[in-house]
Structure formats: C-alpha cells, structure tokens
Amino acid sequence: MNRKISRGGKIIIYLVLLFVAFVMVVPFAWMILTAFKTQSESTQMNPFLIFPTAFRTEAFVQAWEELNFGRLYLNTFAMIFIRIITCVVTSDMAGYAFSRLKFKGSKFAFGLVLFQMMVPEQIFVIPQYLMLSKIHALNTIFSLCFPGLVSAFGVFLMRQAYMNMPRDLEDAARLDGCNIGQTFLFVMSPLTKSSKVALCIFTALFGYKELLWPMIANTDNNMTTLAAALAKINGQHLTRYPELMAASCIACLPMIILYLVFQKQFIEGVANSGSKM
DSSP states (O other): HHHHHHHHHHHHHHHHHHHHHHHHHHHHHHHHHHSSOOOOHHHHOOOTOOSSOOOOOOOHHHHHHHHTHHHHHHHHHHHHHHHHHHHHHHHHHHHHHHHHHOOHHHHHHHHHHHHHHHHOOOHHHHHHHHHHHHHOTSSSSSHHHHHGGSOHHHHHHHHHHHTTTTTTTHHHHHHOOOHHHIIIIIIIIGHHHHHHHHHHHHHHHHHHOOOOHHHOOOSGGOOOOOOHHHTTSOSOOOHHHHHHHHHHHHHHHHHHHHHSSSSSHHHHHHHHHHOOO
C-alpha cells in the first residue's frame, strides 16, 4: 500500500512539474513563433493560428537594422562587467565581515542591508539620478553601472556562504601566522568560488533585464541598453510584434548561453549558500 501511495505521489509531482514547465516554456515558444509571422498573423485573434503560414526572417533583418545591436551589446556588456567586478569584490568582503568577524554594530549594519532588500528599488531612483546629475555623469556607462556597484543581495548571499564554513579553517590559518586579511584572501575566499559564480550570474541577469533605470539615466539611444532599446520599438499607435519578438530573441541569446555554460556552478552556489541562516 505504501509503495502504491508513493508511486501515485510521484506521478502527481511529475504532472505538476510538467504543467509548471509548460507554463514557463509557452511564452518563449510564442515569442519565437511570432518573430517569424507577419504583422497581420501576429494580431489575429484565432487561437488555432499558432504556427506562421511561412517562416519569414524579415522581422529579424528589420530589427537588426533599426536597432544598433553592436552598440547596445557593447553598452550592456560593459555595464554587466563593471557591475560584476565591483559587486563581487564588495559583497565578498562585506559577507566575510558580517559572518566571521565580531565587531560593535555588526547586527545593526546587517539589518540595514536587509532593509535595503525589503524596500522597492524605485525609491532610490530619484536620489541616484540627482547624484549623477550633480557630477554630470548622465548618459555614460558609469551611470548605467552606478545602482549596481554594490549589492545588498550579494552581501546576503556571500554571508550565507561563509557561515557554512567551519571555524577550524580560520584557527588553522591563525596558528600558521595569518592575519585577518591573509586568512580572508588566501584561505576563506577561494573556498566560496561556487557562490561567487552564482553571484556573477545573478548580477548579470539583474543588470541585463533592468529597464527602468537605463531609460531614466541614459536617454541617448547610443548609450542605452538592450532592454531599454526593446521598449522603444513600440510605436505610439501600432506595435510591430514580429520585429519586437525578433529583437527579443536576439537579445535573449547571451543570457541563455551564459546560463547553459554556468548552470552547474549556478545551482551549486545557490545550494551551498542558502542552507543556513
């Protein structure tokens, strides 16, 4: 009886997972199929018109010619690269300090970090915009990177990674004559490689899909990002869905490749850093 119940439970779990996977895949399939349709086919209300009558590539050509993808990729990748470097460095040091070092006010300071994660990011838009405006840094790569130079989520993620490590490692390093900086740099930090890779992927994903801030800080079309440029494809009276979906397909490729390449490290980093509070 227990074996039958267990087998029935597994079937239910598999069905639920298949349904969730189907729900997740349908938007991507719709995006790809719409990119090959005509404008009239993409706006028809016929629910049975799923596949285009003929697979056309004109939408991809028009989207590539209308949007300067070379410049958009350069701006986006430069923003992501700078954010990853600064975010990993600051989060690694702060995470180690909050988890392994005992100093006055550490709990209060970490509470401020958690508070930043709890409030909507939109409340920081106006102060950040005014700061960049005062130093005349709008419409630059630095303005794209500015909100992501430090990350409250990264600090939390690295703190959890360091909390899972045994104290014996630090004691052994101290007996060998290492100070706090040497212990962190040569002993503890290399052991959190998987968590750092996960943080890099999270930072890249967050920066790649960010829409509001690039549209506010960088109004110049040559200094914007892919996500902001895609939003400008929509016309005032007509949305060209094939071109929009074709541009979205082109824009999604780097992140899909990134996840497929670092999938193992991404899963290991999340699993190793989230098991202890």
